[in-house]
Amino acid sequence: MLRNACRPKSGPDMRKTPFCVSSRRLSTKKLRGSSGRARNDQRLRRVRRERPGLRMSNGTAVLTLEHEDVHPHVTSGLTETKCRCPGDGRVVPRLRTLLPAVLALCQLATPGPASAHSAAASPQSAPAAPQSAPRPALDPSDPARWQVRPAELQALRFRELGPFRGGRVTTVAGVRSRPHTFYFGATGGGVWKTESAGQAWTNISDHGIPIGSIGAVAVAPSDPDVLYVGTGSDAIRGNVSTGRGVYRSDDDGATWRYLGLREAGQIGRIRIHPNDPDLAYLAATGHPFGPNPERGVYRTRDGGESWENVLFVSDSTGAIELLMNEHDPRELFAAMWRAERKPWTMISGAREGGIYRSRDGGDSWEKLAGGLPSGLIGKLGIAQSRSDPGRLYAIIEAEPGSGIYRTLNGGDDWTLVNDQPRLLGRPWYFHNIFVDPTDADVVYVAGGGFHRSTDGGLTFSTIAMPHSDHHDLWISPDNPDVMVQGNDGGAVVTVDGGRTWSSQFNQPTAEMYSVTVDDQFPYRVYGSQQDNSTLSLPSSATGTGISLQHWESHGGCETGPVTVHPTDPAIVVSGCFGGRLARYNRRTEQFRQIRPYPERQDGAPERELRYRIQWNAPVLFSRHDPDVLYHGSQYVAVSRDQGGSWAVISPDLTGNDTTKFGQAGGPITADVTGVEIYSSLLQIAESPHDARVLWTGSNDGRVHLTRDGGATWTDVTPPSMPQPSTVNRIDVSPHAPGTAYLAAYRYRLDDFRPFIYGTRDYGATWTLLTDGANGLPPDHPTRVVREDPERAGLLYAGTEFGLFVSFDAGANWQPLQLNLPPSPVTDLVVHRGDLVVGTQGRGFWILDDITPLRHVAAGEPAGDLVLYPVRPAYRTAAQERDGHYVRDHVYGAMIPRYMKAMNPPEGATVYFRRAVGAEGAVTVRILERDGDLVRAYQNVPAGPGLNRFNWNLDYPAGSAAVAARAVPGVYAVMIEAPEGDAGAEFEVRMDPRLEEEITVADLQAQFDYLIRARDRLGALEEAVVGLRQVRGDAESAGGGPDANDAIRGAAERASSALTAVEEVLVQPRGAGFANPSRIRSHLRFVMTAASSQRGEDLDARPTEQLIERLVDLEVELEGALTRLRGIYTNEVEELNAELESAGLERIRVPAVPGRRAVS
Structure with a gap:
């Protein structure tokens, strides 16, 4: 491993990279029986464990690795390798991955882009040693070094805005044993799963894969809970986001572990052995923007713990497609493609590209030639028939000879069967071909259109699809009518052979x-x-x-x-x-x-x-x-x-x-x-x-x-900005006319350093604000920077791998990812106290109310309990409701939740901070300006750090179905905690859209109406509770062992009278269409009519008719309550007299709620 990692000391760029001075084995021991061939076959060697020791000697890093090999014929032991640090401290990516300890001694300057030197190699030789996976590719910055502790920001939450309209998908997968389960990988939105044949999709990667760009998803045929995911989409259009390695799940996406291959770039396909989920092969296209040696076909035999490069053509030609014969999994086919993007062009093709075949599980390979184009070979796709493994199809970009080729003898001889231009357009982006698993004559070509042939590729018809530009297809081996397909509009599922497809309006994976x-x-x-x-x-x-x-x-x-x-x-x-x-x-x-x-x-x-x-x-x-x-x-x-x-x-x-x-x-x-x-x-x-x-x-x-x-x-x-760079965003400070910030990147030149510059003198001088050591990682290309319009020096930065914030004008940075999913951040806007985020794979997100960030940036207030200013709350009819189905406002129907974005929290959002070590719940009180209590919330959970509480502007509803909402004006919030109290005033404002037709007086009238109706409803409920208690006691007395005829008669009369009043107040048999409504239902009805429409809040003065109806109900209610008082005075008192005569205990009679003036 070390010998292969240390390149020969030759080539134009070796003076800029670390190189090995010497490598020697200090001790060895034989594990078990040996074979000379296997012992000498370094391509098959895989390192299980490495225990490094490192020292510095005369400018040379001496790295000692104790290793144990898992190949049965190779030894374990102790190896010493000396790697010299160059003068400029640059380290090639390969050595950065394999020998991270060397970096600690070689960090002399900010790392720059290093050319990956590689000598020419035959297809059968691997240029780099197997790569192990000690840690995830994107380690987050150490929170201990952050200016603001994570707990101080923990209550902030991004809200997904959508659109719920699919973005580009270049990889899909299905599960043979689970016919309704499918997966797709979005080019910036992660991995998604459906268990309903595309009716609903759920993300399964946000919590474990820190990369949004997905190139390959594979399900183990022998264990469908085992998933492999290769990052980096292989459709390398101009805005493609690079990959950063491979991940595996053993529990169907519940958890993930990193498997290495960080520098493999874009991963086009993963194939898993049909009987062994730990034996897998991977097609690595490589870096999309420059040459690198970590490309080709990789193999793992231990579930991804280690990888070996079994097919390497060159540092600019990688693998784009990979096939495994299901009947003989030792037979493999690989499509090799020379591909590289630059800001000014797209390179597709070289003579070394083509189709390679292995018949020994990848140990050796041959390039296929019989009948195939022999000149320049560009993008190509290959497919093998499951029902006839000797038949393969290939769609090839070539000069000369572009077209669709077919072999009937396993790849020995090929025939051009179709060269229609409509099938071959934009080959670098398309050129994907698939075969029906049950019929070798049925072939699909994914291009600008989606095409099907039923005669072995001779002719094609076009299938109508929900979207254009098609990339991947998985067909059920048992029922070819069941397919999942990936295109530029998302993933779609068919269960009827392509006649109908599932919706793409349920995938929030848009690239904005x-x-x-x-x-x-x-x-x-x-x-x-x-x-x-x-x-x-x-x-x-x-x-x-x-x-x-x-x-x-x-x-x-x-x-x-x-x-x-x-x-x-x-x-x-x-x-x-x-x-x-x-x-x-x-x-x-x-x-x-x-x-x-x-x-x-x-x-x-x-x-x-x-x-x-x-x-x-x-x-x-x-x-x-x-x-x-x-x-x-x-x-x-x-x-x-x-x-x-x-x-x-x-x-x-x-x-x-x-x-x-x-x-x-x-x-x-x-x-x-x-x-x-x-x-x-x-x-x-x-x-x-x-x-x-x-x-x-x-x-x-x-x-x-x-x-x-x-x-x-x-x-x-900026003089220090490397040229050329892409200047992607410039933000002029809203605070100082001469101050501006810019975000630039060079990742499309294979240089992933971040470049954010700031000037305070109209560009006369610039300061680099991203040196790779101040919190924003050195391999996070920067796409956007914005300064907060209210807090000078509070900067937000969007990178290829997430969102960052600086509280000191760029001197230091820290992540602001929170619950924002992994996806490139393309743009940012701060507007009305919100941070609006555009992503390349997950649509728009909004961080509602960034007040805590602004006050942290201004200097954290002192104290054990800090209540941040509460921004004005608006009375609107926007509601924050969750659930599987929610009502659609315009059409009134119930629609799936996943087709709707959430509204922001209703009402007033209160942020407060508790000190480290704070314990116990808090009480939150909402007060009117004069100090009258609106609501009190007891035992509110609140831990150390930032907490958020939301008041939806509702007053207590009592037993009513709706609540009166706060009238515009000034209110106060009090936080009562064991360590102290804190309070702040805030304003409730009217919806500005209503100001021309609704006044505060109108809303006050609505509030008064609802409170009045609520109180009358409360009186009714109180009366009914008392009535039922008295009736129950009367019935118990009349049915007791000591009851005489007089008691039983009086109890029956009291019970009958109370039931008659109850049936005026409420409907004991239940409301609905079968039984007439009573006063309680009518009161609830008028409250709803005065405040909402189909469950949505309304702001309006009650109509004269509503007021009239409430007055009528109050008259009816008062009449019923008067009757109840009479029953207590007469029938119940008569019963109590009989009970006293018999020496029994009287029934306690509650007070009936008092009269209310009727107007």
């Missing part, structure tokens, strides 16, 4: 490029979903949640971005790839194309374009002049009439690297969609202080500034 908000109430969140459309959703909605009918699309397309008119939210401008730009008027539902120059970009070399408009080209309305619109190419263009006309106001603000201006794609197939447009602007940021100040950032690393509205521009690129 950006986040925009407006100033409506409630505010809407806008963005563009990859592989779908632009979209906006309200941050809350009337009723029990946010569902499909609340969504809106605004033109443009999947790329966006979206910008909203600052004073008229009905006007929305959205972008689309190819330079398209549309203005949408929500009132008229009319679109207008307003692109600055209507030039079709698709397919054209970049050098031929007048404007280099990127896939996510920036567009934004000016916050100072709402008619001004900015748009970016290599120039900044401005429109002063909302897109009717345009003028360029800048020179070329990019690096203008003309060497990258060719036709994207190759060397076989071009692919020009706008993703690879280079030397183009990705960011235009307008200063909130001065309309003349604009900042720009380009995808080749240039930052420019104008302070005179575009008349002159200055290059203010």
Whole structure:
């Protein structure tokens, strides 16, 4: 292992990497019988345990590893290896994984990108030693080093906003023994499972796999509780997120353990032996953005404890597909693909690609040739018939010879059977092929369309699908009508051979490029979903949640971005790839194309374009002049009439690297969609202080500034920022005009370092705020940074692997992941005290009320009990309700919960902090401004650290079905804890949407009505309780052993009289359609009518008719209570007289609730 890990001291980059000075075995011992061949076969050697010892000697790290081999013919013992640290402290990824102890002695500088040197190797030789898995790939930062302890933030919770509309899926799996159970892996949203054939999906990876990008999901055929997951989607489009290793579950996803292969990059497929869940093979495509040796086919024989690279072609060609013959699992087929992305192109193809076969379980491989293309081989997919294992199909990108090939003899001879262009488009993204397990002539091709052949690939028909762009398919071996399919819109299940498919509107896995908000109430969140459309959703909605009918699309397309008119939210401008730009008027539902120059970009070399408009080209309305619109190419263009006309106001603000201006794609197939447009602007940021100040950032690393509205521009690129970089976001401080922050990345150049810079002097000088040692890990590329608009120096950063926060202007960082699922964070907006998050795989999320973060950033208040300021609470009809089914506001139906996003907590949210060691529950009291108690909540659980309590604005409802809600005004909250008390005032406000038609006086009238009805209902309930107690006592007295005829007669008369009154007050046989309602039901009815509609809160003054009806009910109630008093005075008193005469105990008579004035 150590010998293979230490590369030969040669090659252009070895001067920058650690290398082995020597390696020697100090002692050995034989485990058991040996074989010369096995003893010398280092490819089969697998390390079970390593116990390292490390010392430093004359600049050389001496690492001693005591190891035990599990191969039966290899020895265990003690090995000493010396690895010299280079002058710049750089460490190759492979050595970083295998020898982590060396890093501790070689941390001389911030690690930079290291070229992975690799000598040419034959397909049968593995360049790297087996990799063990000592710990997860993404260890969280040590909480002990955080500025703010996790307990101080523990009560903060993100809320999922949606959309509940599926995102891209490139891997699916099914379970033969569980016909309704399926899995999919989203390209940024983790692993999901259904047990209802796609009716509902549940995430099973958030708690154990810290990576959102999933490339392969495999179920062990012999034990369906055993799952293997390979991270890193193999459909490496421009926004692909890299993988970080392999995970395994032995309990169907309840728990996960990390299995290593951190540097394997994208994982295309995992195959598990049909009888041994510990024997598995893995197709590692490798790093998508650069060469690395950890690619090819890997094998594990011990359930992932160790891996061996059994097929390696080169450090730029990896495995994309892998087949295992179910009838003879020692026969394997691997598709090898040379693939690499750069910001300016997509490389697909090399002569070393092709189909490889092993007939000895991976010990040796041969490249298949008979009849297959012999030139450049690009992306390819392969499939083997289960019913006829000698028949295989391959779909191949080649020059020459692209097409679908078939073999009838296990791969020895191949025939081209189809070369229709419609089956072969965009091969790097598609080229996946599958065979029906029961009929070798039925073949499926997943591409832009989903195609099926019933004649062995000679002809194909297209199957209608819920979405386009298809990637993976699993077919039930027992019933080929049952399938699960993955496409750009999510995963779908069919149980009828593809005639119908399950919904994709139950998968919250959308990839959102950006986040925009407006100033409506409630505010809407806008963005563009990859592989779908632009979209906006309200941050809350009337009723029990946010569902499909609340969504809106605004033109443009999947790329966006979206910008909203600052004073008229009905006007929305959205972008689309190819330079398209549309203005949408929500009132008229009319679109207008307003692109600055209507030039079709698709397919054209970049050098031929007048404007280099990127896939996510920036567009934004000016916050100072709402008619001004900015748009970016290599120039900044401005429109002063909302897109009717345009003028360029800048020179070329990019690096203008003309060497990258060719036709994207190759060397076989071009692919020009706008993703690879280079030397183009990705960011235009307008200063909130001065309309003349604009900042720009380009995808080749240039930052420019104008302070005179575009008349002159200055290059203010941070000098220390490596070039080229992608400047993804610029945020101008709302607190200081010259302060700005930028987030850049280089991960698409295989450099995963984070780059956040800050300036306080308009870019004259910059400070790097992410040195890899201040809390934000050195391998987390940064996509966005935002400063809090109320608290200077409070920064939020979105990275490829999560969310971070800095409380000191970037000097230190710590995770702010909380319950946010693992997914790349693409954009952030702080709005109205909320943090809105856009993710590349889990849609939008909102952290409602960031008050605690702002006050922590300002300096933690002293004291054992700290109550944070309570922000204003709004009376709205938005409710926070959970359950499997909830009512849909517009259509009234009950719909599944998983199709709805939750509303924010109702009412007032109270945050308070208790000191370390605090014990015992607390009491929360809500008070009116004059000190009258509204509600008291006893024994509220509250531990040390941050706690959250929510008051929904309801007054006590008593026995009523609905409660009176707080009238707008000032209230107070008191926290009473064993260690002390704390209090704060807060305001309840009216829903701003109602201010033109509803007044506070109206709400006060509603409140008074409901309290009045509640009190009368309470009096009724009190009277009924007393009545039933007296009647029970009377019946007991009349039926007792000492009762005489007089007592029995009096008891019967009292009981009958009480029952008659009871039947006026309540319906003892139950309400409903069978029995008439009584006063109690009528009181509840008018309360509901005055306050809600189908369970949803209403804000309105009670109508005159409601008041009239309540008065009538009060009259009826008072009449019944008067009769009850009379019965107590007469019939019950008569019974008591008889009881006294007989020397028996009187019946206790309760007081009847007093009269209430009727008006």
